Amino acid sequence: MGTVSKALSLLTFFNHGRTGIGLSDLTRLSGMNKATVYRLMNELQESGFVEQTGSDRSYRLGPQVLRLAALREAAVPILSVSRQVLRDLSDETGETSHLSLLQGSQLNSLSHAYSPRNATRVMMEDAKVLTFHGTSSGMAVLAYAEPDFAETILSQPLGARTPETITDPQKIRAQLAGIRKSGIAVSVGGFEEDVHSHAVPVFDPDRKVIGALAVAAPASRMTAEQKQLIPAALRRAGATLTHRIGGSAPADYPQDETA
Amino acid sequence: MGTVSKALSLLTFFNHGRTGIGLSDLTRLSGMNKATVYRLMNELQESGFVEQTGSDRSYRLGPQVLRLAALREAAVPILSVSRQVLRDLSDETGETSHLSLLQGSQLNSLSHAYSPRNATRVMMEDAKVLTFHGTSSGMAVLAYAEPDFAETILSQPLGARTPETITDPQKIRAQLAGIRKSGIAVSVGGFEEDVHSHAVPVFDPDRKVIGALAVAAPASRMTAEQKQLIPAALRRAGATLTHRIGGSAPADYPQDETA
DNA sequence: ACCAATGGTTCATTTAATGAACCGACGAGT
DNA sequence: ACTCGTCGGTTCATTAAATGAACCATTGGT
Incomplete structure (x- = not known):
């Protein structure tokens, strides 16, 4: 599995019951190394796909996905x-x-x-x-x-x-x-x-x-x-x-x- | 720039005037190597972020972004x-x-x-x-x-x-x-x-x-x-x-x- | 004061990404 | 029918980036 697929697979752990996930939880869920998850999430964050809450630093999906969804709907x-x-x-x-x-x-x-x-x-x-x-x-x-x-x-x-x-x-x-x-x-x-x-x-x-x-x-x-x-x-x-x-x-x- | 960021940056070239982009166009737009773009787009496709049209093989945003947008809205x-x-x-x-x-x-x-x-x-x-x-x-x-x-x-x-x-x-x-x-x-x-x-x-x-x-x-x-x-x-x-x-x-x- | 979490960081090792060149197919123009 | 240019897709030696064990600093609970 390529690096990109790994990063994107991290997004699959978000669902209705789990809209915010911390670094350690994400590490456990994905089975990857913590440093790897950390860097992948950083890249996803830089691109606006996820964001970290100010309060407990857990990740949640970012605003960028709204733009993409609007464009998908346009297409x-x-x-x-x-x-x-x-x-x-x-x-x-x-x-x-x-x-x-x-x-x-x-x-x-x-x-x-x-x-x-x-x-x-x-x-x-x-x-x-x-x-x-x-x-x-x-x-x-x-x-x-x-x-x-x-x-x-x-x-x-x-x-x-x-x-x-x-x-x-x-x-x-x-x-x-x-x-x-x-x-x-x-x-x-x-x-x-x-x-x-x-x-x-x-x-x-x-x-x-x-x-x-x-x-x-x-x-x-x-x-x-x-x-x-x-x-x-x-x-x-x-x-x-x-x-x-x-x-x-x-x-x-x-x-x-x-x- | 990491590989993940590069892959995600490819998604920024989609907009209202350009809902479908072919491999060569995407290569020119991004300035990356064609083989690189090809493999990155393949990974994005496997994750459902983009899909290829059956007709001219151009890429467009995939259904996966709809799911993420719905979850972002839930959060x-x-x-x-x-x-x-x-x-x-x-x-x-x-x-x-x-x-x-x-x-x-x-x-x-x-x-x-x-x-x-x-x-x-x-x-x-x-x-x-x-x-x-x-x-x-x-x-x-x-x-x-x-x-x-x-x-x-x-x-x-x-x-x-x-x-x-x-x-x-x-x-x-x-x-x-x-x-x-x-x-x-x-x-x-x-x-x-x-x-x-x-x-x-x-x-x-x-x-x-x-x-x-x-x-x-x-x-x-x-x-x-x-x-x-x-x-x-x-x-x-x-x-x-x-x-x-x-x-x-x-x-x-x-x-x-x-x- | 302690313990066990957490998020974040380091650096030698490994693994995957890269890109020039190549291929076959298609279509336009001559 | 023949080129020419372009398309999507592929190859493989080279290079650069991802990786993970260990470590650090904070935090919250007992």
Whole structure:
């Protein structure tokens, strides 16, 4: 691994539960030498990717990442485009909707919308890491990802977030085949208890899956009517988002729209 | 300069006018060896910071920066906090408002709001680079930055974006003194012609200036009434934003509020 | 007063970065 | 069809930078 990759890998230890990390913690987390971590973090700091708090000298992500994200959005405006799609989707379904994107071998939730219709909602956080198994978004992505990638994921130890999480690779493979037939993934309580969620894949111009669009509802609210309405709205929203970012679904993606 | 800094410096060549850059262009822009650029970009690509387009193999910023920006916002929610402040400010003034943040020695516009009141508006782009001289935001930041930093900026060649741009360092120093007295910066046509803008500095918990909040209006709409209303609204908005991000103004910052 | 943390620094050793030259492919111009 | 220039990508001897064990100075808790 090159020096640059090592430095950037240090940034992967930041997450919602850990927005600030001290030098020693970072050394332990990364397994690198303390002097190495110190110098790498210094370089990252000089470039504005991280900054040190005045109080306890712990590191946190720096303002430079905001500039880069704004430029990424200028080049590939997937988040800004998704916001309108998500708003419409939440309005239509009355439930929380969110977009997750595949980044390397990690799936991150990066944009979401709520519906004002119901007081109880499934809450979302941006940049939250989703597991592939157990989430409808993860399964939707896995079903349309490179087979090698899917197998790599399934060959790793699969933890159970809830008692309902399906962790048997064979059962998951069977589910993935089902998703490829229907074009939509469903998960009931596999990631958070009592959350019923649907997801459809989103594709780029090379017809590769780049993420998933999902609707998450409290299981108690999943009436027969909603079980019809949500998948239909989601399919439409997925097709819209894929289209608006210049993407195309692969030839084998089931289209039940009269487009 | 370390390898990591070199790699990250490659990312600085991306901007609104240049969202995709090929290997050879990047080599020329950076002045580095082509093989070096190639390997550095490969590492950045492996980490998801850049990606190559399938069509012409040019590089553009990758999805990983979105995750980092979301986490930065989770740690220091300045953009999300600013959005409400900007909306209120634009509603109140009827004009375009925007927030710019100091990143290293560069000032970037990173969040903005429009008012629906008027059909003609000053348009803004996120991640746009602002000059220090000639913009009200830049002058507001410079007035409260470290004196060394201000002098470094003023010692560089100062270009004139418009015939009205003031480029004489002595005149600028005099203006900065005036801004420190009043707490607000004004620019008329110094960056874009016929744009009249006001700006106030924004401070962090260490009482250091981190950026500026500004209102930009077509010069034709700057009535006597607006010349009263905008500075007043801006001062209030600046104090609110500084406060909401946990910051404090330095002791010598003029407070004309009965707080 | 002590101990165990913390962030930060040093310097001989090792390892990785570097760059000139090279390759094959593509496209424009003749 | 042939060059010419440029593109992205690759090679390998040379060089420069990254590394890590040990060390220092502070801090906070007992």
